Amino acid sequence: GQNIDQPTEMTATEGAIVQINCTYQTSGFNGLFWYQQHAGEAPTFLSYNVLDGLEEKGRFSSFLSRSKGYSYLLLKELQMKDSASYLCAALSNFGNEKLTFGTGTRLTIIP
Amino acid sequence: EAQVTQNPRYLITVTGKKLTVTCSQNMNHEYMSWYRQDPGLGLRQIYYSMNVEVTDKGDVPEGYKVSRKEKRNFPLILESPSPNQTSLYFCASSLSGLVNTEAFFGQGTRLTVV
Numbered sequence: 001g002q003n004i005d006q007p008t009e010m011t012a013t014e015g016a017i018v019q020i021n022c023t024y025q026t027s028g029f030n031g032l033f034w035y036q037q038h039a040g041e042a043p044t045f046l047s048y049n050v051l052d053g054l055e056e057k058g059r060f061s062s063f064l065s066r067s068k069g070y071s072y073l074l075l076k077e078l079q080m081k082d083s084a085s086y087l088c089a090a091l092s093n094f095g096n097e098k099l100t101f102g103t104g105t106r107l108t109i110i111p
Numbered sequence: 112e113a114q115v116t117q118n119p120r121y122l123i124t125v126t127g128k129k130l131t132v133t134c135s136q137n138m139n140h141e142y143m144s145w146y147r148q149d150p151g152l153g154l155r156q157i158y159y160s161m162n163v164e165v166t167d168k169g170d171v172p173e174g175y176k177v178s179r180k181e182k183r184n185f186p187l188i189l190e191s192p193s194p195n196q197t198s199l200y201f202c203a204s205s206l207s208g209l210v211n212t213e214a215f216f217g218q219g220t221r222l223t224v225v
Contacts, residue, residue, distance in 0.1 A: 004153075030210055042201060043154070045213030087154065096159075096167050097209045099144075103153035 002026040004102035006088050011108045012078055020073045020105045022088030030093040032064050032071045037085045037104065046073065046086075075107075083109045113138045117202050117217035124192055124224055132187045132220050134202030142205045143185040144169070144214070145177065147198040154201065160185055161208065192224040 003025040012018035024032065031050040035043040049055055049064035049071060061074040073086055085104040092098050115136045124130055136143065144159035146169075156169030160179040174196055176188040185204075189196060199221050203214040 033213075040219075042216035042218050044216070048211055048213070050211065089154075091209050093210070096161070097142075098159070098169065099156060099209055099214075100170070101146075101154040103151060 002090060002092060002098075002100040004088055004090055004100055006086075006102040006105045008103065009106045009108070011110060012075075014078055014080060014109055014111050016078050017074065017076050018078060018107065020075075020086050020088075020107065022071045022073075022102060024069050024071070024088070024090040024102075026069075026090040026092045026100060028092040029066065029090060030097070031091040032062075033087075033089040033091065033099070034062050034071075034073045035087040035089065037087060039084070043087055078109050080109050080111070083107060113215070115202055115204050115215050115217040117200075117220050119220060120218060121221050122223070124222070126193055126224060127191050130189050130192060130222075132189075132200060132202075132222070134185045134187065134217060135183050136185075136204040136215070137183065138204065138206070138215065139182065140204035140215075141182070141207045142209065142212075142214075143179065144203050145175070145185070145187045146201045146203065147171065147196075148201060148219075149198050157187070157200075192222075194224045196222065197224050198222060 006022045034046040037043040047062035088102040145157040146154045158177040202217040205214045
């Protein structure tokens with residue numbers, strides 16, 4: 001089966017850096033996604049990692065360690081608009097592709 | 112504008128009254144899926160479709176049906192809704208499967224079954 005764990009809530013200060021961790025256990029692992037979801041809105045894609053290492057995309061970076069079943073999303077130079085939920089999702093592929101989401105981390109940015 | 116469109120956005124219905132939530136995408140995507148989102152449980156996949164006439168169950172398919180007669184549409188059908196199907200529903204599509212491909216989500220349908 002699949003199991004995704006991430007913290008429920010985090011708080012960080014405007015201008016600072018925050019790291020949101022995600023651990024996963026999934027069969028047929030085929031990649032790890034991060035999505036951002038503002039309250040009442042649809043999730044939007046942030047990143048996809050399938051190989052070990054760090055992928056940087058502007059203020060956001062995502063890291064994956066397949067051997068440890070671990071990923072993190074790093075947000076730099078935090079802005080108030082970064083207040084949102086961040087969803088970690090693992091893709092498994094046993095003939096059919098299936099995406100399993102964690103419960104999300106609600107990030108609050110304070111001035 | 113490239114988008115995934117769900118209708119209705121909000122729906123209140125009574126137990127047992129069949130309903131359909133429509134989902135349409137204009138990006139010629141092959142892969143479409145339905146999720147429900149509940150507090151403390153996150154997004155859970157209901158059904159997905161790799162292409163026309165190909166559908167498969169996700170993690171929580173009980174009480175739902177889908178069809179994929181044409182590429183752009185992927186309706187979600189609740190034959191006999193029950194209160195435990197009260198939830199926020201999202202439709203999503205991606206170009207071809209999910210590997211290294213972002214999914215585009217609709218704006219959501221908030222369903223209340225009384």
